[in-house]
Amino acid sequence: MIEADLHAYFDGELPESKRAEVAAWLQDHPEAQAMLDDWAMQAAELKASFPLGEGLTLRPPAPRGFGWQAIAASVAVAMLGAGGGWALRGAMQPVATPSPVQMAMDAHLTFVSEVIHPVEVQAAEEDHLLKWLSNRLGGDIQAPDLASAGYTLLGGRLLPNMGQNAGQFMYENTSGARVTLYVTPTPDATQAAFQFLELNGLEAFYWVDKDMSYALVGQVDKNTLRGLAIEVYQQLI
Amino acid sequence: MGFLDEVEAAIPALQRYARAMLQDPARADDLVQDCLEKALRKRHLWAPSGAVRSWLFKMMLNIHRDQLRSPQAKARFEAVEDAGLAAHDALAGRVALRETARHMARLPVEQRQVLLLIAVEGFGYAEACKILGIPKGTLMSRLARARAALRAMRDEDPEPMRLRRVK
Numbered sequence: 001m002i003e004a005d006l007h008a009y010f011d012g013e014l015p016e017s018k019r020a021e022v023a024a025w026l027q028d029h030p031e032a033q034a035m036l037d038d039w040a041m042q043a044a045e046l047k048a049s050f051p052l053g054e055g056l057t058l059r060p061p062a063p064r065g066f067g068w069q070a071i072a073a074s075v076a077v078a079m080l081g082a083g084g085g086w087a088l089r090g091a092m093q094p095v096a097t098p099s100p101v102q103m104a105m106d107a108h109l110t111f112v113s114e115v116i117h118p119v120e121v122q123a124a125e126e127d128h129l130l131k132w133l134s135n136r137l138g139g140d141i142q143a144p145d146l147a148s149a150g151y152t153l154l155g156g157r158l159l160p161n162m163g164q165n166a167g168q169f170m171y172e173n174t175s176g177a178r179v180t181l182y183v184t185p186t187p188d189a190t191q192a193a194f195q196f197l198e199l200n201g202l203e204a205f206y207w208v209d210k211d212m213s214y215a216l217v218g219q220v221d222k223n224t225l226r227g228l229a230i231e232v233y234q235q236l237i
Numbered sequence: 238m239g240f241l242d243e244v245e246a247a248i249p250a251l252q253r254y255a256r257a258m259l260q261d262p263a264r265a266d267d268l269v270q271d272c273l274e275k276a277l278r279k280r281h282l283w284a285p286s287g288a289v290r291s292w293l294f295k296m297m298l299n300i301h302r303d304q305l306r307s308p309q310a311k312a313r314f315e316a317v318e319d320a321g322l323a324a325h326d327a328l329a330g331r332v333a334l335r336e337t338a339r340h341m342a343r344l345p346v347e348q349r350q351v352l353l354l355i356a357v358e359g360f361g362y363a364e365a366c367k368i369l370g371i372p373k374g375t376l377m378s379r380l381a382r383a384r385a386a387l388r389a390m391r392d393e394d395p396e397p398m399r400l401r402r403v404k
Contacts, residue, residue, distance in 0.1 A: 042387050112345065
């Protein structure tokens with residue numbers, strides 16, 4: 001039995017003839033039936049968590065971009081202190097979104113869900129990958145080793161970045177969680193501030209160091225991501 | 238039922254979907270408003286034979302995608318006492334996400350989109366494919382991954398949120 005058929009059966013998408021076959025198969029496979037029961041429970045919980053809205057009346061068109069400026073990103077800005085510790089930066093000081101973070105998040109969303117082609121060059125060819133990215137990005141590009149944090153390098157790829165080039169490394173842990181490190185040349189950068197950005201469930205740490213900007217992006221718990229970001233930062237110093 | 242009636246009838250479901258995707262009621266309603274305004278501007282493009290509801294969902298998802306990808310999409314940065322979890326907790330507390338909603342928030346956007354269309358809004362596979370503009374194989378794999386991920390999160394979750402029986 002292929003899983004797609006189980007979903008189709010569950011969602012009422014199978015033709016009658018096939019339905020009976022799956023139903024009979026499920027009789028003999030209680031663990032699969034338990035999975036379907038879980039799906040039913042998920043659906044019920046989702047419907048309970050997200051009830052229908054109460055309706056809206058149309059309002060006159062808002063000025064362009066109004067709603068989006070009020071985007072509810074929850075963000076912390078901090079600086080990496082001299083000793084690698086965290087220090088307070090000015091209070092409630094709005095800063096512009098660094099566009100490399102947006103690019104990094106977009107690239108993350110595009111490639112992280114890939115099963116077959118998550119990367120262009122596999123980690124097995126890491127030397128080739130690093131040489132290639134170093135050439136195209138113009139710098140000594142290194143892929144940090146995050147094995148101590150449980151994340152192994154899957155590989156990487158070259159990406160466009162607003163007329164320039166960027167590199168993306170992808171890492172995965174044993175439970176399949178993936179984080180990406182997005183590297184772009186930033187020749188006139190002056191600061192090395194760590195910034196944290198959360199946008200629609202996606203989180204990123206962003207910093208600039210030695211003519212390169214880095215964005216570590218993932219949907220993992222924030223402390224984990226911060227630990228990884230510090231690890232990356234220290235290895236790339 | 239006329240075009241406007243059908244639009245109006247679809248609004249509560251659009252709000253539900255937008256809130257589940259964005260987890261911020263105010264922003265979600267902005268998205269629905271944007272969608273409705275666009276729908277009314279473009280109503281001449283709607284083919285009377287088509288379903289208004291899936292046409293609206295497709296439009297709303299396109300607007301959302303464009304917003305996510307827009308370089309003008311501005312995020313607000315705020316300083317907090319340290320780079321700890323304060324901001325994160327404030328957000329979580331403000332929207333008071335329930336367990337399922339929190340799990341949903343951890344899914345990739347594409348998987349959330351699919352699961353909500355199928356499991357909550359009750360669209361068929363073919364309609365969901367049209368709304369999202371993806372082939373059926375992609376839809377199926379996202380659906381399978383979403384369901385598997387939610388199961389796994391439920392299994393791994395400690396149970397502080399659930400009721401415990403006291404002897």
